[in-house]
Amino acid sequence: MSANQPQQAQPRARWSLRQRLVALVLALLATVATVIGVASTLALRSSLVDRLDAEVSAAADRSLSYFTRWPLPGGNRGVDIPGQAAGTVTLATDGSVGVAWHITDTGGRAALDDEQRDVLLDLPLDGAVHTARLGSLGEYRVTAVAGDGVVTVAGLSLTEVAATTQQHIATTAAVTLAGLLIVGLAGTWLVRRELRPLERVAGTAARVAATPMARGAVVLADRVPEADTDPGTEVGRVGAALNQLLSHVEDALAARHRSETQVRQFVADASHELRTPLASIRGYAELVRRLDRGPEDVPPDVVRAMDRVESEARRMTSLVEDLLLLARLDAGRPISRGPVDLASLAADLVADAHVAGPDHAWRLEVPETADDVVVTGDDGALRQVLANLLSNARLHTPAGTTVTTSVTSSGSGGSGSVTIAVRDDGPGIDPELVGRLFDRFARGDAARSPGTGTGLGLSIAKAVVDAHGGTIAADGTPGATTITVTLPVAGPAPRPPDEGDPTA
Ligand SMILES: Nc1ncnc2c1ncn2[C@@H]1O[C@H](COP(=O)(O)OP(=O)(O)OP(=O)(O)O)[C@@H](O)[C@H]1O
Ligand SMILES: [Mg+2]
Structure with missing residues (x-):
């Protein structure tokens, strides 16, 4: 739990x-x-x-x-x-x-x-x-x-x-009360002294319980002190058992981390290896297109086939890039930290969306002064987050949909945060996706939404936002579908990379 x-x-x-x-x-x-x-x-x-x-x-x-x-x-x-x-x-x-x-x-x-x-x-x-x-x-x-x-x-x-x-009763009562008082004080002191080892064991257990173990390499260095593991005492037995349990848990977590690293290594290697052949396929398909100088030169069927090969190769390239990016984020690679002006970033990407989706209405709401909406983080990664949200709003909604991108700041100074919300008045998010929208390869019904892709877009957005210490939330209401990203102005807490990062 x-x-x-x-x-x-x-x-x-x-x-x-x-x-x-x-x-x-x-x-x-x-x-x-x-x-x-x-x-x-x-x-x-x-x-x-x-x-x-x-x-x-x-x-x-x-x-x-x-x-x-x-x-x-x-x-x-x-x-x-x-x-x-x-x-x-x-x-x-x-x-x-x-x-x-x-x-x-x-x-x-x-x-x-x-x-x-x-x-x-x-x-x-x-x-x-x-x-x-x-x-x-x-x-x-x-x-x-x-x-x-x-x-x-x-x-x-x-x-x-x-x-x-009566005198006897009074004397007995007085002596009894004095005795109770002395025993009460001495007893409190003695019991406290005797329970101190138990408190130390409980302290160790509490510290270990507070260690995050959900992912990555977990170091469980804390142990019950040697003096509190004497099997001759009850508390000692608890202490010894706790230490043994901690050793087992540490071994299990190390094994998990090893296999996690292996899988990540494999995904990263595979993605990396696929880039070159994919680039070649794209290149050759393009070459065939260029060679086609007239109607007789290359048969039209071949041209069409080559077009398909080229577009599929492009799709696969972006999938491979996505996988590589996720593998890197999983490895806890520290993201680069620089000032990112979210207002101008949003302006750029909404302008791009205009070009990509001329049938949609694109709106942008940014504050007058851009100073408040500068966060510390990775410009490229944050660009990809918003690009994914905007491409979803373009691909999963019918033509004529209005998409509003707003950037607002809340709080101030180092504790403030900036919120980017992408809202569209489209048909809403497939209800079947509730609860796993941000999971990898979670995508809607292709029949319902013709723009359905691989289902990695939102999981990448979430991984990037998490790495920045922010939050992402979705509201799939038809007519007011909104994905909200909140990023702390201060940026991510610097985190050391996992040992043996396979993607480094
Ligand atoms: N604005 C939106 N309106 C309606 N449905 C959406 C919207 N955004 C996301 N969805 C649904 O959520 C699913 C998951 O989105 P996600 O971006 O993760 O994957 P994708 O767009 O299908 O594929 P990819 O982004 O990897 O190409 C989509 O398949 C779609 O069904
Ligand atoms: Mg998408």
Whole structure:
């Protein structure tokens, strides 16, 4: 596929490989950190609650022994139960009388309200520790024990457990975020470093892909550096394979160039060799014509035959000249570079066309100032381009056709260009020729257009225009058939001839 061909529209990847690799590592790390964080938080909380539960059970035992020694209501004298920590909730009841308080941070006692009391009274006597919400006091671990007709309940706040757990979560999250940041930065750097060989291989491939290979001798000197062709690594294998591919392509292109050169050589040699015998044939035919001094001298049939021989020899000479010219242009022979005034060139050739085709109307439109329409190029070759276009307009259209040749300039200075357009109001170009009009030996139906020649005229025009760095286009609309040639003012980029140019 050539680089100019429209590629299938492919959505651009939103993320580069580097970004994806870093993102994957970060995602994995975040997942692992989350799992560790959740597991450690659960373990921490459960061990803290276990310890709290042991303290709650101990406090309940202390309360029970206090209230069995100092039965209610005597027990409710305001004496502190020894060993109870601040925040401890205590409730005792013997079925009729009951007390309930909670030890404040300063060591005093604060009575519980009815709602809190009801929560504690509802506790089952199963010896287990339960979680209960005690209104404004928050969540508590509480347990109920019974003995000697007294039921006591003791409880300790979960606030500290919650605070410790929260602290743990915050620390874990902060450490995880810091870790992700470090891994993100270091990962980006490391992945970039690791992918550098791949970038070098891709760079080589891109440079080679940009080398024009369509024709001529192609030099593919670019190779993946030795260091990136280690078959022990994935990138190295790609690099080595690319180098091998490049060698193969180089060999194939060299072979193609060799056979191209051979064919060109053959065409050039054959054309060259044919010139001399053709000149002889023309010369002898002409001689016979000159010898014919009267009606008796040479029989009229022979004169007619010799006329045909002469005109066919002339036709063949021009064909051979065309072939030789094409072979030379194909070989990339640098064309001569000189100033060519396209306005006066067009004036000359339109004047010639007048003589050759007196039945056609010939018009010329050139700008007043000729300065703008001077291009750099080969005068002879450009003359042939316009001559081919004008002869087409003469030979492929009926008598009475108007042919307009116009020369216009666009742009200015070195970047400007000059356009020559040859337009005729004839029958238009054979639609069957669309797409291959500029191909060699592409010609219209002889029945349709009596002037049909060998079909080399437009291909020569295109080859010359290409060599000048210009463009040629055709519009075959009947009534407005136009061939447009655009040439850069600056002329062709100097191009070295192919090595071993056979036509030199
Ligand atoms: N102005 C035109 N009007 C109609 N048909 C045209 C015109 N110019 C070119 N063509 C068609 O394009 C074909 C190719 O033109 P081209 O000049 O390459 O070959 P040719 O004129 O047939 O032969 P040659 O120029 O080699 O003697 C012609 O055979 C003709 O059918
Ligand atoms: Mg022609």
